[in-house]
Amino acid sequence: MENLLELIEPLKNNEIPTSNEIKIYKNSLHSYKKTHFIMIKYEGNKYILVVGKDTLFNDLNGELIRNDAKLCNLSHENRLVINDYFEFTKPQAFGRNKTTIGLGDRLGLATPGHVMAINKTDAKPIFAQQSIRELDLTYRTMEDVIDKAAYGAIQEGYDGGYGADGDHLKKEKDIEHELKLGISMLTLDCSDYISNDINLDDESDIESSYNQLNEETREYYENKYLGKTFKVKEVSLDFSKSDLMKVVAVYSKAIDYMVYIYKTYIKTLDRDIDFEISIDETKTITSPFDHFFVAEELYDQGIKVTSLAPRFCGEFQKGIDYIGDINQFEEDLKIHALIAEHFQYKLSIHSGSDKFSVFPLISEKTKGLFHLKTAGTNWLEAIRLISIYKPDLYKELHEYAFEYFTETQKYYHITPDINHIIPIKNLEKSEYKKYLEDDNARQVLHVSYGLLLTAKNEKNEYLFKKDIYEVLGEYEDEYYQLLNEHICHHLDLLNIISK
Numbered sequence: 001m002e003n004l005l006e007l008i009e010p011l012k013n014n015e016i017p018t019s020n021e022i023k024i025y026k027n028s029l030h031s032y033k034k035t036h037f038i039m040i041k042y043e044g045n046k047y048i049l050v051v052g053k054d055t056l057f058n059d060l061n062g063e064l065i066r067n068d069a070k071l072c073n074l075s076h077e078n079r080l081v082i083n084d085y086f087e088f089t090k091p092q093a094f095g096r097n098k099t100t101i102g103l104g105d106r107l108g109l110a111t112p113g114h115v116m117a118i119n120k121t122d123a124k125p126i127f128a129q130q131s132i133r134e135l136d137l138t139y140r141t142m143e144d145v146i147d148k149a150a151y152g153a154i155q156e157g158y159d160g161g162y163g164a165d166g167d168h169l170k171k172e173k174d175i176e177h178e179l180k181l182g183i184s185m186l187t188l189d190c191s192d193y194i195s196n197d198i199n200l201d202d203e204s205d206i207e208s209s210y211n212q213l214n215e216e217t218r219e220y221y222e223n224k225y226l227g228k229t230f231k232v233k234e235v236s237l238d239f240s241k242s243d244l245m246k247v248v249a250v251y252s253k254a255i256d257y258m259v260y261i262y263k264t265y266i267k268t269l270d271r272d273i274d275f276e277i278s279i280d281e282t283k284t285i286t287s288p289f290d291h292f293f294v295a296e297e298l299y300d301q302g303i304k305v306t307s308l309a310p311r312f313c314g315e316f317q318k319g320i321d322y323i324g325d326i327n328q329f330e331e332d333l334k335i336h337a338l339i340a341e342h343f344q345y346k347l348s349i350h351s352g353s354d355k356f357s358v359f360p361l362i363s364e365k366t367k368g369l370f371h372l373k374t375a376g377t378n379w380l381e382a383i384r385l386i387s388i389y390k391p392d393l394y395k396e397l398h399e400y401a402f403e404y405f406t407e408t409q410k411y412y413h414i415t416p417d418i419n420h421i422i423p424i425k426n427l428e429k430s431e432y433k434k435y436l437e438d439d440n441a442r443q444v445l446h447v448s449y450g451l452l453l454t455a456k457n458e459k460n461e462y463l464f465k466k467d468i469y470e471v472l473g474e475y476e477d478e479y480y481q482l483l484n485e486h487i488c489h490h491l492d493l494l495n496i497i498s499k
């Protein structure tokens, strides 16, 4: 307690206190009128130490350590209080004209490392980004995800603004719930409404599903598209009857859903929101026809889209580089980017981590205006840290991840060649970090986050969670440095490092 009290006087003068025993996050000093606070790590936990007497002091909930000083938990309630006083700590929308990077953080520890990277670019960060699947697999809530992002920004004094993405939301109840929590971006996953069961190689199958639509609808589409040429910059699109039947059969229900969600939840909102359409988690590649058709229909119905994620040719698997024909990708990307530019939204690249070989193309074709989502590799950087500093723990995680791989594999489309991974017993501890350079091992570790964070023993205690958080707490600065390097590698190849 003594050493804690020593911090109060300098803080009262709006100065950064120093201490031999207590870690002080010097960028986190913030003031409102005569109240000042700073983030510290005291006895292993992070707190906000606040001194003063204004409303901010009274509103923050904490333990009084002197009549003018309080030690406050990094709680959800306190985050909301800070949001009221400091606008930059609230998730915000960035609109269509800002390049944005999604920086999903499964552990809730990564934001300060992400800030270091984001400080080198004009692109804006989406620090909070989590799908329902990711929340379920880690037993987390979206409140907690936003809390951690906000406190990360506060810790590093990052006042450039950040977003919160309700990623891949499908159901109305989730959309409603997360909008209430203050997400600033909604990624609407329309895959439940995209007709994936049609055999697209079978004309008669396409025709019969097309003919199931009522006559009025078919007439509307035919009058609008058949015999017309659509120009997108230098690209011309002519819809044949069979092209049209195909896109209508596959996408018309999804479009209805997008329109419905927009009109019900987005348009009625009293604040800005980035509305992203995701059609990437489908069986079929999004052709330029598909993309144009969806965009044109949304535009005509007055739907303002901030970004759209098509499914590109080739494969965007988790945690590894692009797989596929880069020339074909370049050709398609060029048209997708032109369509996005034409309708004035950003192209969104999902599973964007580590797609180093195509980053320069993405930067070039979109003229630097895009949204790119990364997430799981930030977890891999945590695993890398553990492999370096706590190899014994790494070994346990590694063995467990491999033991249950058939289970975790179900959630993601990945294709690692397990037989190509060196058995861990053949390696020295100092060599464990090599697994993070091996694409096959990376994929196994990538999809195991939920398993490893929630595995319990027979006494219902977490097997690894506590240890994982402990190492990451102990080597906090090293973790931030790894994240910084990892994300900067992305920013660099995307050509958006400006500072």
Ligand SMILES: [Zn+2]
Residues within 6 Å of the ligand: 168, 278, 280, 281, 309, 350, 351
């Ligand atoms: Zn996606």
